[in-house]
Amino acid sequence: MKPTSVKRNIQKALLSWFDTEQRDMPWRRTGHPYPIWVSEIMLQQTQVKTVIPYFERWMKSFPTLQKLARSHEETVLKHWEGLGYYSRARNLHRAAKLVVKEHNGKVPNTYDSLIKLPGVGRYTAGAILSIAFDQPVPVLDGNVKRVLSRLFVMQSNGVPSAHEKHLWETSSELVPTQRPGDFNQAMMELGATVCLPKKPLCLICPLQKPCEAQQRGEVDKFPAPKVRTPTKKIEVSAAVITRGGKVYIQQRPHSGLMGGLWEFPGGKRKPEETEEACLKREIKEELGVPITISKKLMTIKHSYTQFRVTLNVFWCPWKSGRIRATQCEQWKWVKYEDLNQYTFPAANARIVKSLLNKGEKL
Ligand code: SF4
The missing domain is CATH 1.10.340.30 (Hypothetical protein; domain 2)
Structure with missing residues (x-):
């Protein structure tokens, strides 16, 4: 006291x-x-x-x-x-x-x-x-x-x-x-x-x-310095899949990290994989369809509190098949100009910004 x-x-x-x-x-x-x-x-x-x-x-x-x-x-x-x-x-x-x-x-x-x-x-x-x-x-x-x-x-x-x-x-x-x-x-x-x-x-x-x-x-x-856990580095491949002037996006499950936000499909690269192989595997798992990779669009580096992400983004024109996306809340084909109506996590928002800044459709 x-x-x-x-x-x-x-x-x-x-x-x-x-x-x-x-x-x-x-x-x-x-x-x-x-x-x-x-x-x-x-x-x-x-x-x-x-x-x-x-x-x-x-x-x-x-x-x-x-x-x-x-x-x-x-x-x-x-x-x-x-x-x-x-x-x-x-x-x-x-x-x-x-x-x-x-x-x-x-x-x-x-x-x-x-x-x-x-x-x-x-x-x-x-x-x-x-x-x-x-x-x-x-x-x-x-x-x-x-x-x-x-x-x-x-x-x-x-x-x-x-x-x-x-x-x-x-x-x-x-x-x-x-x-x-x-x-x-x-x-x-x-x-x-x-x-x-x-x-x-x-x-x-x-x-x-x-x-x-x-x-x-x-x-x-004072106060005693905090013991910091080292930041984890992760590498992710993401696909901008396009079809007739529209882009595929999906909503993350409501529960969990960044729940309810929209994103481009993709996922973490395994150590033995190339960026492209990672993307093909992830899209097959997430959407149930094969994809064709046309070219690399950009690499985005983004830091979150616990980890640092390198996001490799590829353009994938739609091939064929029936999408069966089971790991997300919902998915949509969205016009480029409507992408701004959806909320994306920071790194994905940078993909949107870059796509809209280019002013041309893929
Ligand atoms: S409260 Fe903070 S700023 Fe003020 S005298 Fe103490 S250590 Fe310095």
Whole structure:
């Protein structure tokens, strides 16, 4: 338990810093729970400057929870295209439907009700309750964790769950009853703009005095560096199959990675295979038809959090046969100009962009 005077000093210093230094963000101008919820979901794993245009477009298309709940999933996913982690969009959509059905369209203002909604975890519930409903509920994201670790020289002693629990308790102790939402946002803002992972700007930090790591000259020891698992490299072959001015695309199964998104067929190359042999095998397995490979169109390199993909894309004019695509949700022949209506994972979206930029049909 931190002494009351320490807590008060931290709260006071941080809130007055936030009053003058906070960045202007569109969701901060609203105070309403729905846009705050949307922004919090978008901001998970994504930086503020990337989120802003997505947020603005989202609020224009889905200005209310009711409008979101009534929208088709394909439209919702299209608004998320490029943000990644699409389960966030699907969960938000499902949650909107539940709020309309079970809460009369109003975002619930209790922790127990919020936590039951798809995609709402302890962090999101805390952010909504404190920022939109002025309740002294803590938040703990990567930025807050870093600030707290340094402020109180907190280190994991080999039991990550115990450390996490300790961080939540500390965040809970610190959040004030007056202006809890501003305080939580100030902690996150400090982590994002001043208490940076590398080279924190301690000289301009409002918490320089109470910060124990700074006082000890041990800022670089907190938090302890993460042990990173090496990124996996995978090579994939994909087919742009064309027939009479149309392109074949298929929808990934709703459950699973990037569920519900559209893609060009293909798959992972085995070590002993050539890119072309891989594609022929994959298409035979996925569509049940043989293909003819005309030429290589492009190679795309794309990094996801866990792996790095090299995508070799081939043009395959339609040969013959009856498509029996059993591994996907559905498949379609789509006009080039309509490809933009579908949501593709990032690497596949680059194939679409390139096909449309070429301005000529294969
Ligand atoms: S003094 Fe430095 S290490 Fe401590 S909270 Fe501020 S920026 Fe972070």
